[in-house]
Amino acid sequence: MISRRGLMLGSAAAGVLCAMPSAIGQVPASIDTLPPTAPLKRIALSAREMDVRLLGPDKPATRHFCAYDGEPFKIFRFERGTRLAVDFRNELPDPTTVHWHGIRVPYLSDGVAPLTQEVIPPGGTFSYNVPLPDSGFYFFHPHCDETGQVGRGLFALLVVDDPEERKVRFDAECFIVVKDWRLGEDGQWIDMSTDEGAATAGTFGTVRATNGSVIPPRVEVPAYGDVRVRTIVADATRVIDLGTDHEEAALIAVDGQAVLPPAVLDHLPDGIWRMGPAMRADLQVRMPGPGQEVKVFDYRSGEPYLLTTLVAVDKGLKKTAFRPKALPQSTAPMPNLAKPQKLDFLLQVSAGPTIISPALPADDPLSKALVDSLCVGARTHWAISRDSWSTGEALRLPPPLNQLKDGTTYLISCTNVTKHVHPMHLHGHVFRVLSSSKKKGMPQYLADTVIVEPNETVDFAFKATSGNWVFHCHILEHMDTGLMGWFRVT
Template identity: 35%
Template sequence: MLGLSRRELLLGSAGTATAFATGGLIGLEANAADMTLPITRFDHSIVSGEITKGIMGFGKDAPPPVLRMRQGQPFSVDVVNELNEASVVHWHGMRIPNQMDGVPYLTQTPIEPGESFRYSFTPPDAGTYWYHPHCNTLEQMARGLTGVMVVEDAEDPGFDQDLPLNIRDFRLGGDGQFIALFKPRSAARGGTLGTVSTINWNVAPVYDLPAGSLVRLRLAVTDLTRVGTYDLNGGEAEVIALDSNPLPLTAVNLKTPEGVILAPGQRADIALRVPDSEEQVVTLTRRTPKGPKVLASFHPVGASANRSLAELKPLALNPIPEADLANAEIVEFVFGWTPDGTTPEPSICGSLGYTFWSINRVAWEGDTPGPVDPLAVFKQGKSYILRLRNETQNAHPIHLHGLSFKLLRSNKRAIPPLITDTALLMKGETMEVALVADNPGNWAFHCHVIEHQKTGLTGYIRVDA
């Protein structure tokens, strides 16, 4: 890609449509979009009794709306930027055309204040996803721009209710106002944790659910930093999907809804059989050094519906190609600290002013229209094994846009053959994952601890048609 800018690549291979779906820029389509999604700024109460100023949200109210679409059905949304700064929207986990992926300069130019962009795609996979900006990422996400997205299964599995749970922290002081969104010292380590934990922007909300009913809880960790271990306590329940994909039959040990480890970007779908008695409260907790922290409670109400988990239909597998391991090419990626002397470039999409991290000894220069080489170039249709090596003492949830991969093996622990888009690398861990490079374009590849992403631990992989 030497000599070509990311802006120029928008008009080349990165902007071509894929076999999954087609999309177009706003102004090029005559038909109305399915919905309009404004990016706005407003004040809202998160901490009881206080109004937090300077929140950013999708839409005119909080929390951001749950976007629902159906597997295999076209969907379009007009994103209208009502902020006084640039933004874009990325659809985390979705295998969609590259020009719809929402990464500044890599797939599109930023949406300037007062401008709009139409995202159009047909989701090939069912499951739980989420959406967020990829421009001025840390500040915009920290102030509220993270929402849940649901792609309904082609065949209804049989739940009585579907309840998405947007799990995230805010960094607020005792007066309910934003405090420093990050600390440089923390950014160079595990990241800066939030101070107020929320579910759907509420602190420890209580949900009334019909007694004896079947509810699909969709846990989506849209937080900027926190890796957590979650427990669903009370009621009969099992994990049915992780990162939008049904659990493989061999992953029996992952079905229990206790000890579910989720990092930023990851999701878990839990089938809950609500207890019959109103006295049997179900809680979602996160483990802390001081004991379990209650994030949400679920209260049975009314006469029991007497449903059973056995009534649910198994989730259909998503149409993700299986890698040919015998003929796969091995490509190495090293996640580590940055070489000395690297400084971020000024960018319309913001910089934290520091560079701490790198991939393959190269720190991301920032979201600028200048030329940046890919970390690797893949050939469309070919199988690859990615060897992910974490040289640091910190955990890194590594996210790949536009492609899904299968976990193969680790040098630290036994891992199940999960299909995912975000793999959590523990300190010092080397993990191998496999994929088929079936979606052409330039795909961002980065840590989803946003401070790490914005201070160097970012790059991209090109898939050539």
């Protein structure tokens, strides 16, 4: 396993590249995404349990809720170009890690045991080097016992601001956090995962909520103003169709990356944006006159589910023509689509553990690495092209799905041959979604997570960065029961 010493921030921040031997042998180069002169901000971060009244102020408190710094749904904001030195302490009763979802960190700070670090035991500490090279809307969460810990609330939002983006002015900002709870009538947790759910669409919450509340929020914003509505599906299972009852709305960013040109929501297929677990979307909503309302819905439910109501109040603004606002272009590396290397992967059902990729050489210590049993499910239900992740008693780390070259562009065709949707997330990269065999009217866009529907092929491309990077379904039970693999990039 990689030692904590190998992860110490000081050595990572001292230069843009670090490749060191560790307890698992020579690892790929861990490439920093900011120069060593980047401004440094050191923060302390903890994860711990607390009691929260999730069902309402007059209902029993839910015990063993998990939160960072003791604050549910905490929002962190920093400037683009800042390097975070994160001193993390695990105050939970179980091991954990921290994964910086969507942030292009050096892979040794990616938070995936055993590829990048050991699990952090109760009472343990860990130092993460988290450069912030790109503006946008991100979040962070554990990557061990993710179904259980995220299911009980362990995640936080991370907004990276940029002076250039601030020039694109909005009159208000509103966050929508979609997160259900698996609670019994007494307000206490019930099993986060079921075998039936893990083998199908996932185990859904028993209580729907927005921003932690069972009562959809009402937010006052300026009449005739432009509101930036930033939505995240933080749930482990739920897929939503994000939309409004108002014509003047546009999709301006996906997973923190600008949509260029912005897409008027009504011009997208079915007038909605489909989002699965871990996906983020920024909408620009032009408000109507004073006293009027705009409702933001999940239209995927049997009956549209109200997420948030925006209430227009008079702040002296005058009515003007609606024009979607273009955010600055992404600063992430873009794929070179002239001559990409093509890779094909199938998302499949699996009746048990299966591996067909070539094994790592016997002298590669990762060939002997074991995945912590807390980090995986009990059974295998899924695979990527007949390679399944560790589960149950089969805890040996599987070999990589493929070995890639740093700086090379890869075009992945991902085909879902199962009956269920899979939001697929690639760590450490921003990719360009090129096409879908089903969504013919969908524009190309940048993302870190993309939904692949049943019997659909989605093509996306990225420029590979050195490291060991996992690729998995973000319906967490699917990930826990086989639907994860990894790429080695050297």
